[in-house]
Amino acid sequence: MRRPTLAALAAAFLLTAAVPAPAQAAEGTFFYTRADTGRETFLGSTPNGVCLSVPGGARTALNDTDTDATMYTNSSCTAFGGFVGSRQSAEFSAPFPTFVRFG
Numbered sequence: 001m002r003r004p005t006l007a008a009l010a011a012a013f014l015l016t017a018a019v020p021a022p023a024q025a026a027e028g029t030f031f032y033t034r035a036d037t038g039r040e041t042f043l044g045s046t047p048n049g050v051c052l053s054v055p056g057g058a059r060t061a062l063n064d065t066d067t068d069a070t071m072y073t074n075s076s077c078t079a080f081g082g083f084v085g086s087r088q089s090a091e092f093s094a095p096f097p098t099f100v101r102f103g
Contacts, residue, residue: 029064030063035056047102
């Protein structure tokens with residue numbers, strides 16, 4: 001009787017461990033100056049671990065979140081474009097980063 005109970009508990013644990021947790025959002029706001037228009041804008045939702053578009057590209061960025069941000073120049077977030085630490089700012093040159101990932 002104990003073996004089936006233990007097996008069921010182990011299976012339930014493995015199922016819950018395999019389910020990915022929802023992405024945590026960086027607390028705060030990520031501001032940037034668009035490379036194409038020069039206007040300051042911001043990203044509203046900044047979940048960790050997700051490759052997010054930075055419309056217009058970033059000439060400068062102010063990461064006023066509690067999480068570091070890595071900037072990229074491609075949509076798969078593999079071509080490094082810069083780094084903006086938590087509560088820090090950075091300036092970029094062409095090719096301007098057009099994507100960001102927090103965490």
